[in-house]
Amino acid sequence: MKSTEMKKIHSIIIFFILSSFFCLFAKVPADYVNLQDEVTKLGAFLYWDPLAAHAIIQKNGHHLSISIDSSIALLDFREFHIIEPPIRKDNQVFVSKDVISLAIELFQSEAELDFFKVGAILIDPGHGGKDPGAIGTHLIGGKKTTVQEKDVALATSLELFLLLKNRYPDKQVLLTRSTDVYLTLEERVEKANNINLAENEAIIYISIHANAAFDTKAKGFEVWYLSPGYRRSILTETEVDKDLLPILNSMLEEEYTTESILIAKFILDSLDAEIGSLSPKRGIKEEEWFVVKHAHMPSVLVELGFVTNKEEATLLADKNYLRKAAQAIYTGISAFITHFEQSRGFTGGQ
Numbered sequence: 516m517k518s519t520e521m522k523k524i525h526s527i528i529i530f531f532i533l534s535s536f537f538c539l540f541a542k543v544p545a546d547y548v549n550l551q552d553e554v555t556k557l558g559a560f561l562y563w564d565p566l567a568a569h570a571i572i573q574k575n576g577h578h579l580s581i582s583i584d585s586s587i588a589l590l591d592f593r594e595f596h597i598i599e600p601p602i603r604k605d606n607q608v609f610v611s612k613d614v615i616s617l618a619i620e621l622f623q624s625e626a627e628l629d630f631f632k633v634g635a636i637l638i639d640p641g642h643g644g645k646d647p648g649a650i651g652t653h654l655i656g657g658k659k660t661t662v663q664e665k666d667v668a669l670a671t672s673l674e675l676f677l678l679l680k681n682r683y684p685d686k687q688v689l690l691t692r693s694t695d696v697y698l699t700l701e702e703r704v705e706k707a708n709n710i711n712l713a714e715n716e717a718i719i720y721i722s723i724h725a726n727a728a729f730d731t732k733a734k735g736f737e738v739w740y741l742s743p744g745y746r747r748s749i750l751t752e753t754e755v756d757k758d759l760l761p762i763l764n765s766m767l768e769e770e771y772t773t774e775s776i777l778i779a780k781f782i783l784d785s786l787d788a789e790i791g792s793l794s795p796k797r798g799i800k801e802e803e804w805f806v807v808k809h810a811h812m813p814s815v816l817v818e819l820g821f822v823t824n825k826e827e828a829t830l831l832a833d834k835n836y837l838r839k840a841a842q843a844i845y846t847g848i849s850a851f852i853t854h855f856e857q858s859r860g861f862t863g864g865q
């Protein structure tokens with residue numbers, strides 16, 4: 516046989532080996548089960564991020580995080596187990612039965628039930644003092660009125676503060692500013708990072724703003740959440756194996772993003788219910804708008820409406836309207852807190 520023919524045969528053999536190899540991987544192994552079906556059976560909540568290929572299964576306050584093709588499962592943000600890697604086929608996620616057993620065991624464990632607790636809520640009224648934020652001047656009720664973002668943000672934040680303080684006497688409810696003063700971004704970050712928390716406590720960070728646009732027709736409210744673009748070093752090298760650090764940190768980052776998206780969704784839905792008949796819902800947006808260095812801090816930013824739109828500026832100049840908006844944000848935050856702290860028996864559906 517000539518050497519070129521030999522090579523051809525070799526290539527064919529390699530081709531068959533490779534294709535059978537891929538066929539093997541394309542098939543769901545016999546001991547694998549459909550994740551969504553199992554989660555439904557367990558009465559748990561599944562959060563699936565198809566872009567990051569990351570799933571969180573949640574019940575009784577416990578969280579099990581897994582990623583496609585990764586052999587690490589993260590339990591309650593801190594403990595990890597080696598598992599058979601989950602796979603994705605036809606847009607469905609399949610996991611080994613061991614992962615389901617791990618989830619059942621985790622959800623039944625009483626010891627760590629209070630692991631995730633909201634210890635503090637930091638309300639950050641945007642702008643202030645020499646920085647008015649967005650400004651809109653309109654004829655409102657025959658009177659020339661200037662609506663300033665800093666005032667809208669402060670009035671809403673003070674209402675929200677009272678509602679939360681009243682509802683959660685055992686939590687730290689804080690404001691970055693309670694008067695018309697100027698704060699730099701660094702000062703706001705510092706306030707957030709200086710809050711004392713217990714090991715199992717998290718902070719929720721809520722920033723309140725109003726919008727402006729060149730297009731005076733632009734109107735509506737929207738909620739932004741912190742994007743996972745930041746590399747926050749959540750676990751220190753002394754805590755875990757150094758090789759696993761980047762993987763674990765990226766998984767934890769996903770967790771905080773998930774929480775931020777959940778708060779954003781709860782607030783958006785609540786605002787829609789409360790003021791949706793007066794102002795359109797613009798949706799949830801993602802932005803790298805704030806450098807959060809704190810380990811446990813799901814963060815959102817609420818844009819209440821456009822001061823540049825006459826109709827909306829009229830609403831934003833009305834204390835009763837801002838009270839309604841504050842009530843809605845409060846309802847959204849409470850729903851989130853309940854979801855995480857008292858999720859025993861919670862079956863999802865959000």
Ligand SMILES: [Zn+2]
Pocket residue numbers: 641642648649664724725
């Ligand atoms: Zn602003």
